Amino acid sequence: MDNADLPADAVAREPGRGLGAAFARHPRIWLIGAGALVLALFGTGAVFAGVATVGDEPSAASVVTTATPTPTATVPPARPAPAAATAASQLRTCSVAGLAADSRLANFQAQVVNASTGEVLFDRGGTTASATASALKVITSAAALSVLGPDYRASTTVVKGAESGQVVLVGGGDLTLSRLPTGSEPFYTGAAHLDDLAAQVRTAWDADPANAGVPLTSLVLDTSYFSGPAWDDGWARAELSLGYMPAITALQVDGDRDNPARSTSPRSEDPIGRAGSAFAEALGGAVTVTRGAAPAGAAQLAAVQSQPVSTLIKQALIVSDNTIAEMLARLVSVTSGAGNSFSSLQQGIVGGLAGYGIDTTGIVIKDGSGLSPANAVPPRYFAELFIKINAREGNLGVIFDGLPVAGGPSGSLSYSDRFSGANAVADGAVFAKTGWITNGYTLAGVIHSADGTPLTFAVYALGNVRDNAKQAIDTITTAFFRCGDNLSNN
Incomplete structure (x- = not known):
């Protein structure tokens, strides 16, 4: 048997013989085997080189191709869009809390708004609908201007x-x-x-x-x-x-x-x-x-x-005339198709207010003058309506022109017991409709405050009240005038 046919392990097992002797006796076999080993090692290195080295192109015979799955792109969940940053509120320090607790005001409600920005500066029960007394004449007048128009004549x-x-x-x-x-x-x-x-x-x-x-x-x-x-x-x-x-x-x-x-x-x-x-x-x-x-x-x-209605409104507001207010309310109801009796005023007046775009929730209309204690309007509604009146939107400037003025030459705020003493500082700056019934006093309108800020407001003193509630209302209204945009709700 030729040793070339012997398996390699048999060669290695020959007693007394090393590798060098084996190589010496069979040089050809060893050279062929070494060449194969080198070739195998070279091919393997070419695979790694082909993967790692750009431009190397190993032969198809020496490259083992393994399919690599395409990774699925991971899409991070969408982050919620941040809400618009809330503007920092002004730190207001002018408090009227002590005046609001005046026992003469009994069941006190009020709201004060910056007429330029619409921001509520002060609120005490401002969204609760309550008796308005003659301040209701402003509501009736607004409905009349909307339904009848300023030029209507009976x-x-x-x-x-x-x-x-x-x-x-x-x-x-x-x-x-x-x-x-x-x-x-x-x-x-x-x-x-x-x-x-x-x-x-x-x-x-x-x-x-x-x-x-x-x-x-x-x-x-x-x-x-x-x-x-x-x-x-x-x-x-x-x-x-x-x-x-x-x-x-x-x-x-x-x-x-x-x-x-x-x-x-x-x-x-x-x-x-x-x-x-x-x-x-x-x-x-x-x-x-x-x-x-x-x-x-x-x-x-x-x-x-x-x-014309424009003149009638001024005559009704300046001295709080009940007759004209009832006349206007009934004409609004008839003209709008709601009816011609007291029972139709709710639909007629509230419907007439719709065009102003202010929420009328809670409003109850029993008459046009405010004499009925069953009428109910939240102070909020007055504050929002007076923003439009102060801006003279549409025909609402007619109402502003008819309002009594603190310290004015005529009207229900010109009397000696209104805005007197220390409250006289607000003379000429408070334009508002007064109200009085047996169980309450009210005041609602516009304040041109000391710092130049236009304020709209409504103040109710309801319940077990006396005549001195008027002075308490004037006092807190004067405080609103002094505070202006620095009025605090605390």
């Missing part, structure tokens, strides 16, 4: 009756119509006069050939434009004799005052009858007076109109 007309010699006086809701002769100025400056209406009727009657030889002998009073009841359940009947409120009818004269020239004057139990008697007298002759309805399509003989 008309009182006379039409031909169904019978020979008959005319019908149709009340159109003008409660300012005066029985004083033209040339004599009633309390409601610029009001229409019954004698003017009567003169027109006489002229038209005489000009109609059909009336030739037919005397005017019958007067019918049509008051159907408003429906009853004429008195709200929440009003004390004493308001009639005290001279603060008439029964609400579509036909009456001078707000049914005994004295047409005075603001406060006793009212009657029959405003319609008083108006009818006055008109019959103005017509002259023997005229019988009855009540009924005008014939459909009857020819109009005469008409007079009230002052």
Whole structure:
């Protein structure tokens, strides 16, 4: 057997012989084996070199290719977008907490807002709807400007009756119509006069050939434009004799005052009858007076109109006139289609406020003047509405121009017991509507504060209050004036 055919381990096991002897006896076999080993090592090195060295291209025979899976990209979860940074609130240090605790204010509610920024600076129960007293006249006025517009005028007309010699006086809701002769100025400056209406009727009657030889002998009073009841359940009947409120009818004269020239004057139990008697007298002759309805399509003989809404609002606000406020509220309700009675005022007034874009949640409307304790409006609503009034948005500048002014020449804030003493520092800077009912006092409006910041506010003192609640309200309002934008809610 040739040793070339022997396995390598057999060669190694030959006794007494080393590697050198084996190499010497079989040099060819060893050279071939060494070459194979070198070749194997070289090929392996080429694989590693091919992976590690750019540009090396090992032969296909010497490269073992292992498929490498493509890694799946890991997408980190989206981070939530950070909320807009909250602007740091100004540190305000002017506190009125002590004044707010004044026992004269009883159940105290208030809200004060920076009219330039809309930021609420002070709040005590500002979102709770409560009795407003006469501050409600601002709400009624805003609804009237929205529904009726500043140029609307209420008309009182006379039409031909169904019978020979008959005319019908149709009340159109003008409660300012005066029985004083033209040339004599009633309390409601610029009001229409019954004698003017009567003169027109006489002229038209005489000009109609059909009336030739037919005397005017019958007067019918049509008051159907408003429906009853004429008195709200929440009003004390004493308001009639005290001279603060008439029964609400579509036909009456001078707000049914005994004295047409005075603001406060006793009212009657029959405003319609008083108006009818006055008109019959103005017509002259023997005229019988009855009540009924005008014939459909009857020819109009005469008409007079009230002052425009813009003027009526100023007359109502400056001295807190209940009559005009009720007149406007009812006209808003009728014109908006809500109805013509007290029960329709909620829909009419609140609906009329919708265009201002302020949340009316909680508002309860029982009348237009605020005399009913059942009315309810949150101070917040006044504060927000007065921002628009102060900015004279739309027609709301009419309200600002009609507001009483602290220390002013006239109006309910010009009285000697308002903004007196130390509170007089705010004279000329507080433009606000006052309010008073038996269980509360209110004040709502605009303050041009000492630091130049326009503030809007509403203050309620409700419950077991006395007349001195007015002075407590003035005092805290003056404090708002002094604090301005530094007013603290603490």
